């Protein structure tokens with residue numbers, strides 16, 4: 001029979017797991033934590049209090065590894081997110097090879113490598129593309145879970161792990177052994193595996209200028225925000241200037257680091273370390289929601305583009321203002337930059353006056369991301385698209401991961417007749433902030449004009465779900481003066497045109 005543990009003890013256990021392993025567990029996972037705590041107490045033959053005290057004092061040898069086996073997700077497979085491997089093969093590796101022409105060695109870290117499929121996929125992909133045989137490719141792969149490292153070293157896999165592996169790669173690098181597939185020694189020899197904790201400031205693992213490329217994919221999503229930011233800071237330190245970082249598809253550096261350029265090739269996003277000093281995080285706008293406005297569908301139908309529809313807006317923003325300004329929230333939040341009055345004019349669609357007021361912004365605030373974003377939105381709303389683009393680029397030079405700037409750029413690109421460029425900018429905004437509804441809706445509208453029904457259906461379905469929860473201040477700034485209900489109605493109407501019942 002299991003020893004009972006109290007809610008306080010489980011809470012303490014959760015805090016220790018976050019502190020030492022970096023892992024976050026939501027309230028819904030406290031049942032799992034309680035079971036693991038009980039199992040580990042039993043295995044160590046300790047009651048709860050001594051177990052927690054010794055865990056806290058790091059006196060239980062091998063315990064973090066044992067906890068990793070219980071608490072981490074080791075899902076992985078060969079050639080996962082293959083677009084990223086192609087981006088490395090075609091662009092990143094040749095560029096890093098030029099940077100390392102003297103050293104003639106490229107150093108890659110697979111951080112959170114699980115059972116080795118990621119590191120081995122890198123080795124298989126890059127083996128043939130090194131400049132010449134005198135070059136060395138050094139791949140270091142680390143994971144907290146000792147069982148994963150043992151499996152990686154065995155290099156023996158079930159067929160399921162090769163579900164995304166091409167027949168040519170399978171034939172070249174694997175041989176059948178029983179029901180499993182065993183990896184060729186040449187690839188095994190290219191990778192070094194170690195048990196390491198990414199959540200520790202390990203001076204050997206995180207030496208300065210140690211890696212050309214770091215893969216840390218599908219790891220940070222399980223971390224607390226604080227631990228994720230600390231790991232990214234270590235990765236930044238250990239990457240060569242101009243080195244590259246690859247995260248999982250569902251992960252971004254947005255809100256974690258300003259030390260990277262965002263790169264987008266091969267249909268995938270990744271990051272390149274810059275040498276500039278990190279910028280402070282942007283303050284968030286906050287505002288209460290409002291719900292007034294005309295039927296947007298008619299306006300959008302009549303307008304050439306979404307930016308035209310925004311330009312044709314009339315009274316909408318004024319109506320919103322009357323409600324929102326009575327809350328006082330916008331003016332209050334923006335007070336430090338004295339943007340309240342300009343925002344108020346924006347909300348009244350007095351764009352020229354708002355822009356004029358922003359000319360008077362003191363020089364020390366002129367580089368503030370909030371100031372630049374509002375200026376870009378104002379310029380876009382008043383039809384000055386080239387100037388709006390210019391301001392967006394200035395903002396992105398300061399804060400490259402600013403999803404709002406990418407969205408305004410998407411509007412500008414559409415206005416300039418560059419549909420592909422508009423879609424790229426929307427994709428960047430979505431990648432950087434998957435909760436941002438407007439670029440989804442805009443992508444849907446772009447697709448509608450191109451007659452791409454499947455994309456319309458997909459994007460409008462996403463937009464509909466996101467709009468329900470979209471931040472009110474963001475709707476105010478980016479919603480083109482349309483309120484939540486009107487934007488939702490537009491999405492539903494577009495979906496109905498595609499034959500969806502909503």
Ligand SMILES: C[S@@+](CC[C@H](N)C(=O)[O-])C[C@H]1O[C@@H](n2cnc3c(N)ncnc32)[C@H](O)[C@@H]1O
Nearest residue numbers: 021072076112114143144145197198199217218
């Ligand atoms: C979902 S797998 C990702 C595997 C591979 N990177 C991929 O994308 O396919 C996450 C891995 O991160 C490892 N991990 C979690 N916390 C860690 C930590 N603090 N230090 C090192 N590895 C950790 C887990 O053990 C697990 O193997």
